[in-house]
Amino acid sequence: MTGSRPSEAPFVYEELVSRWEGLREGAPVRYDEQRETWLVTDHENVAQVLSDPKAFSSDFSGLTPTQEDFEVFRQGNFVGMDPPRHRTLRALVSQGFTPRVVTDLEPRIHAITEELLDAVDGQDQFDAVDALAYPLPIIVIAELLGIPVSDRPLFQEWATTLFGGDDLGDMLDMADIERALKAIAPTVREMNGYFLDHIRRHRKNPGDDLTSKLIGAEAEGTRLSDQEIVGFVALLLVAGHITTTALLGNALLCFDRHPDTVAPLRADPDLLPRTAEEVLRFLPPFPELGRRTTREVELSGAVIPADALVTAHLGAANRDRARFADAETFDPARDPNPHLTFGHGIHFCFGAPLARLEARIALRLLFDRFSDLAVADRDAVVTQNPAVIVGARHLPLSVRRAP
């Protein structure tokens, strides 16, 4: 199968996709006056920015509003750190979050997905985000950390407060961000207290979960402090939840838009991993990554001053014609597919194997259970703020149960 012919109906992300393609038309590195950031839009330069943490720092402390409640989370939140601290923390956490831990989760992800789909059994229409894409990754993270099932609702409530409402869509400047942070501060305090207790309990009675493994991890003569473990848990929630929700919804939207890709997938589920990569390329859940220059840097002839904000645009770089043949075409058979959706370099997504596993299982089980899946009402698909997260917030599906 090569590229697919799109259906006639409008695609909810059409505008976004053409905006990204438009971004590719200007110089690959240029200053965006309106957003006061250096915009980088081609594959080579985006990869360069992400692989040079000495020149392009991930540390925005001092630039973003600070609030005491959030400072406690910063400690283990290594996505916002540079080497050498980043290296130490990532090495420690890698000892707990091993490839084996992810593959061992497979039967549980399967069972949780079945459970979630059982809850909508018999309905010929349901919201795919509410029913599956939203709860699945959060339950998986909770299980990974050994959170008791009875506390799951609490966990889901926190995730909803962190990502809930439409506030994300309205955040435009620092004052907005500060207001949003203030609104979620009580939740952050509650989470912090809960996780510190959770860790203390695991110190006394270690189990086989990630929390216990993080407590026991040791590298370069150091161990993670309780507060660093809490910060990492917060990072898992922020980086690992809504992104995976977005991936699952985006896959369903791509299938709806390119219906002729579905039959081959149903016939040969081994095509699913490659298809998921193309969904990731086509609609990256985090379309933009921010960096800050530590010194003056020259990139493709553009001179970026020190201490400038840089936006590495994954959405545009994933459509770079110099890197992808037929870059505008959704091609589920694309191979190789060097998309940058999981980032690049030292911060490359830590949870990519887990996100891929969840997508593979969830899509496979959806296809097995329903002989027909269609977006019931494209106008009812509500998307997140596409500058922050590209993903559906609501996705009504109409389905027919497989015989």
Ligand code: HEM
């Ligand atoms: C980092 C995307 C799922 C945990 C990243 C980065 C991206 C990304 C772009 C790099 C950020 C940067 O360079 O500034 C995604 C996408 C996902 C996904 C698109 C789903 C489709 C997950 C999951 C987890 C996770 C499931 C864990 C449960 C992390 C962590 C980092 C990270 C801990 C920080 C790595 C570091 O700084 O060294 N992710 N992610 N992500 N991701 Fe993911």
